[in-house]
Amino acid sequence: MESFSTLIRTASREQHEEVRGSTFMSDLLGHKLGVDAFARYTEQLWFVYGALESGAERLAGDPVAGPFVRPELFRMASLEQDLEYLRGPGWRSGVSALPATLEYARRISDCAHTWPAGYVAHHYTRYLGDLSGGQIIRDTAERTWGFPKKGDGVRFYVFEEIPNPAAFKRGYWELLDAVPGDELERQRIVSECKRAYALNNAVFQALGEEFPLSA
Numbered sequence: 001m002e003s004f005s006t007l008i009r010t011a012s013r014e015q016h017e018e019v020r021g022s023t024f025m026s027d028l029l030g031h032k033l034g035v036d037a038f039a040r041y042t043e044q045l046w047f048v049y050g051a052l053e054s055g056a057e058r059l060a061g062d063p064v065a066g067p068f069v070r071p072e073l074f075r076m077a078s079l080e081q082d083l084e085y086l087r088g089p090g091w092r093s094g095v096s097a098l099p100a101t102l103e104y105a106r107r108i109s110d111c112a113h114t115w116p117a118g119y120v121a122h123h124y125t126r127y128l129g130d131l132s133g134g135q136i137i138r139d140t141a142e143r144t145w146g147f148p149k150k151g152d153g154v155r156f157y158v159f160e161e162i163p164n165p166a167a168f169k170r171g172y173w174e175l176l177d178a179v180p181g182d183e184l185e186r187q188r189i190v191s192e193c194k195r196a197y198a199l200n201n202a203v204f205q206a207l208g209e210e211f212p213l214s215a
Contacts, residue, residue, distance in 0.1 A: 004186055005173035008124065012193045022201060024208035029136065035145045037211040039086040044203055045156065046079045047097040051105035052126060055112025055119055065116035065123070067175050072161035073127050085152040100206040104199040111192070117181060121192035125200070128172060130157065131165055 002010075027033045028041070053076050059065040083091045097105070111118035138150070138157035147153035162168045179189070 003173075003177050004179060005176040007186070008121075008176060008190055008193055011190045012125065012197055022204035022208065024204045024211065027208075027211070029140050031140070031144050033211055035086070037207070038141055038145070039083075040210065041207060042079065042082055042086060042156065043095045044098060044101045044207070046076070046083060046095065047101050047105050048108070048126065048203075049075045049079060051108040051112070052122065055108060056123075059112060059116055059119060062116045064180060065112075065119050067178075068120055068123050068172075072159065073131075075127075075130070075156055078155040078158070081155050082153055098203060098206045098210075100199070100202040104203060107195070107199060117179065117185060117189050118192045120176075120179060121189050122196045124172075124176065125193055125196040128169060131159055131162070131169070 024033075024037075024041075028037060053074055056069045056074070060069045083095065087094060108119070108122045111122060134157045138154045141147050141154050142149055145153070150158045159165065179186075181189070
């Protein structure tokens with residue numbers, strides 16, 4: 001019988017490819033966009049992770065979502081360091097969320113408050129995605145705009161407290177396999193993973209409209 005973690009990865013693969021193939025991300029990774037586009041994307045991450053990590057605080061003791069609340073994953077402090085570097089000391093007064101970002105953050109918050117297993121779906125798609133594919137973005141930013149290696153501007157992508165990402169991910173798959181629930185509940189979680197990818201892709205589409213072409 002297929003493990004739950006394998007089921008999630010298989011079911012969400014198509015949506016993952018759509019995200020990777022978005023115009024905005026393709027342009028960003030293709031060195032076609034300026035640093036302002038990268039900074040704007042970082043702003044959106046701040047709102048999304050704000051929803052994730054405020055949810056984590058209230059779910060730490062939950063039997064379903066609690067095991068996934070791992071402080072070594074938390075990104076908000078790193079995002080705020082990056083935004084100060086990218087936008088300056090007064091960055092908080094200038095950041096804004098795109099409508100698509102607000103919808104994404106609202107869905108995460110809704111799950112955190114009403115459906116812990118749904119929160120796990122968002123936790124998986126974000127943290128494991130940035131732990132893995134995010135390293136490509138970090139490398140591109142360092143080479144394109146001269147950011148210090150694993151330093152200011154790209155600290156969000158540096159998981160200093162996870163020295164062995166491969167081992168961490170293996171442990172994460174085991175946590176997914178142990179999530180309680182019948183087959184119907186597991187299918188609901190898989191559907192929420194797909195929804196998370198769709199919400200993320202909507203943010204990329206909105207960013208693509210904001211930065212259709214930037215030197």
